[in-house]
Amino acid sequence: MxxxxxxxxxxxxxxxxxxxxxxxxxxxxxTAQQKLTEQTVFAVNWMQQSGEISALSYQAFNTAETAFTQAKARPGLKKAVVVDLDETMIDNSAYAGWQIKHHQPFTDATWSKWNQAREAKALPGAVEFSHYVLEHGGRIFYVSNRAQADYTATVDNLKALGFADVSPQTVLLKPTGGSSNKVERFAAVEKQGYDIVVYVGDNLNDFSGETYHKLNTQRRDFVNRHQEEFGRKYIVLPNPSYGDWEGGMAQDYFKVNDEGKVKIREERIDAWDGK
Ligand SMILES: [Mg+2]
Structure with a gap:
């Protein structure tokens, strides 16, 4: 100043x-870092204030219930549902709020501190959906890229919110030193004799390994090729504040500096010429 x-x-x-x-x-x-954080204000306003986000959450879980009920497991296998945690079952927007208020970038250390605080809230309809799956003969697996160091805090948080079937067998966080690509954990669930009939997530990577570390052209192509499966097998929650779609805007987006990120965000706006 x-x-x-x-x-x-x-x-x-x-x-x-x-x-x-x-x-x-x-x-x-x-600073460019402050600008990046500032740009999330409107997204976080929407996530914390709108009725629409609650409506979309109920819509997602009502659809997931129908999809689960109608799905048939392959012969000899038991029905399972795989759900992501952050911005799918639980709401971490207060962490984004803290970033905004204190001009802080995302870091693993502060994210872990937020996880340890056990203050995430349940998304509307999410707790009820977890019980629905259990009561209708299925298992629910919580496949998240939270760190193993935050395992106990995450389980405490989920249990306090009333989620069903929370156990070491069902909560599968990112393996220490392992990949954040979830396909290996999906395979581990299936190896236990389950057929994953429904996936719920806020990120295309919650459904498939095909979009992992891919650009948005390829991510959109995945969506187009699987358009019949959305609302039937893949259930999507909205998350405009962060996600792999952000990194998908340019090659090595997460490796460029803050000025570079601001520039890429501006370049990715399609604009009317005003004439
Ligand atoms: Mg998520």
């Missing part, structure tokens, strides 16, 4: 408009 002196000769229209008085402090220039 630095002091701006508004001498008469130096008055500019912008200063007049901002109501600058002598010795009033001007805001420090926004």
């Amino acid at each position: 630095h002091t701006v002196k508004c001498g008469f000769a130096a008055l500019t229209l912008s200063l007049l408009l901002s109501g600058c008085a002598p010795h009033q402090q001007a805001a420090a220039p926004e």
